[in-house]
Amino acid sequence: MYYDDAYLQNFDARVLSCSPAEPVQGASGIQPAWEVLLDQTAFYPSSGGQPNDLGLLGEAAVVDVRDEGDEVAHIVDREVAKGGVKGCVNWPRRFDHMQQHTGQHLLSAMFQERFGMPTVSFHLGEEICTIDLHGREPSRDELIGAQRAANKAIFEDRPISVRYGTREQLAGLGVRKEVEREGLLRAIEIEGADLQPCGGTHVKSTGQIGMILVRGCSKVRQDWRVEFVCGKRAEQVATEDFERERVLMKSLGCALEELPAAVERLAAERDGNFKSLRAALQQLATVWGSQLALNAPVGENGVRVVSMVMQGTHPELLQPLATEIAKNERTVALLILEESGQLVFAQNPTAGKDLGGVLKSMLAAHPGKGGGSKDFVRAKLAEAGASAAAMEMAKRLIAQVKGE
Ligand SMILES: [Zn+2]
Numbered sequence: 001m002y003y004d005d006a007y008l009q010n011f012d013a014r015v016l017s018c019s020p021a022e023p024v025q026g027a028s029g030i031q032p033a034w035e036v037l038l039d040q041t042a043f044y045p046s047s048g049g050q051p052n053d054l055g056l057l058g059e060a061a062v063v064d065v066r067d068e069g070d071e072v073a074h075i076v077d078r079e080v081a082k083g084g085v086k087g088c089v090n091w092p093r094r095f096d097h098m099q100q101h102t103g104q105h106l107l108s109a110m111f112q113e114r115f116g117m118p119t120v121s122f123h124l125g126e127e128i129c130t131i132d133l134h135g136r137e138p139s140r141d142e143l144i145g146a147q148r149a150a151n152k153a154i155f156e157d158r159p160i161s162v163r164y165g166t167r168e169q170l171a172g173l174g175v176r177k178e179v180e181r182e183g184l185l186r187a188i189e190i191e192g193a194d195l196q197p198c199g200g201t202h203v204k205s206t207g208q209i210g211m212i213l214v215r216g217c218s219k220v221r222q223d224w225r226v227e228f229v230c231g232k233r234a235e236q237v238a239t240e241d242f243e244r245e246r247v248l249m250k251s252l253g254c255a256l257e258e259l260p261a262a263v264e265r266l267a268a269e270r271d272g273n274f275k276s277l278r279a280a281l282q283q284l285a286t287v288w289g290s291q292l293a294l295n296a297p298v299g300e301n302g303v304r305v306v307s308m309v310m311q312g313t314h315p316e317l318l319q320p321l322a323t324e325i326a327k328n329e330r331t332v333a334l335l336i337l338e339e340s341g342q343l344v345f346a347q348n349p350t351a352g353k354d355l356g357g358v359l360k361s362m363l364a365a366h367p368g369k370g371g372g373s374k375d376f377v378r379a380k381l382a383e384a385g386a387s388a389a390a391m392e393m394a395k396r397l398i399a400q401v402k403g404e
Helices: 091-115 140-155 167-172 231-252 256-295 315-325 355-365 384-400
Strands: 010-026 029-038 055-057 060-068 071-076 083-089 119-124 129-133 160-165 185-190 194-197 212-220 223-230 304-310 331-337 342-347 368-372 376-381
Touching (some): 091 119, 091 129, 091 140, 091 194, 091 223, 140 212, 160 167, 167 185, 212 231, 231 256, 304 384, 315 331, 315 342, 315 376, 342 384, 355 376
Antiparallel strands (some): 010 029, 029 071, 055 060, 060 071, 119 129, 129 223, 368 376
């Protein structure tokens, strides 16, 4: 029935059979299911890129509709008695599919006609729809150009009709896609824009598509996947876009048209601040590092060890500070950030320890990721809570490891 009238929502049918089917995933987990065959149906099964309808068969909820060759199988959540039954198609869902699907015909036709880019496949998702275009990468102007041309045809509210004919007859009418199938074929004609073989459901004039918005384009294997939305979805995404922009305008205190410049300015400011922070941390490391090395107690073989479990310190200070400390003869720096478990160990080569070995033994006891050389290692403990214990172990290992 959906072939003859895509707008049919309520219909009468006879239940030919109702048999137990594989359980299906429902709202509250796996649920039992039945498969119902009818003498006629307005329920569209998943096929040709368009998802199936949902709705009601009598009291039973239709949870899936499958194309099984000559039959349309309705998967329902309860048993349905043989005999007469009323069918009701979930109309908002179906009409959404009709808007997206018809919009796809139109958009594909515009890419083909204006830029010679054929559509090789179509997918109608829960949120976004896509067509895959064959050939070179469409430019930004071409994406917008196809969108504008499609919307122009929508504003003109052109009639859409179903035509039947053999492969040869349709080819003679200039059908957009060649088909392999023999026999009587069904084709959808958008007046003055497109003729395309299709078994799906479509709106009756382009005005009902409402609006097409192209949302993105990316490379998928050999082709270019164009994302788009039509109708109510276009209204929704445009509203959501503006809602996000409104939040940004408020937090940045600027007008809509100033947003890109404001964000650019913020990023430049952030980069500038980070540069100054690094310079300040380096200055701090230079002053503090020599002081720490000077005040560290002299141990065995005259080796000094500066060890600190640090709190509230910027992670970017660890490396310059350890490096500065290790500039001093026979000096080792062991620095760990308590909050994050980040650590840097460094030594002046004259200290003669093997920091790589120390780190390895330490990580065996307190897991984490890191590495380095004999004179410099950095790592991050998996558990920041282990910082103090890890430091105690590192100090013990440094004391044990014999100098060269
Ligand atoms: Zn179609």
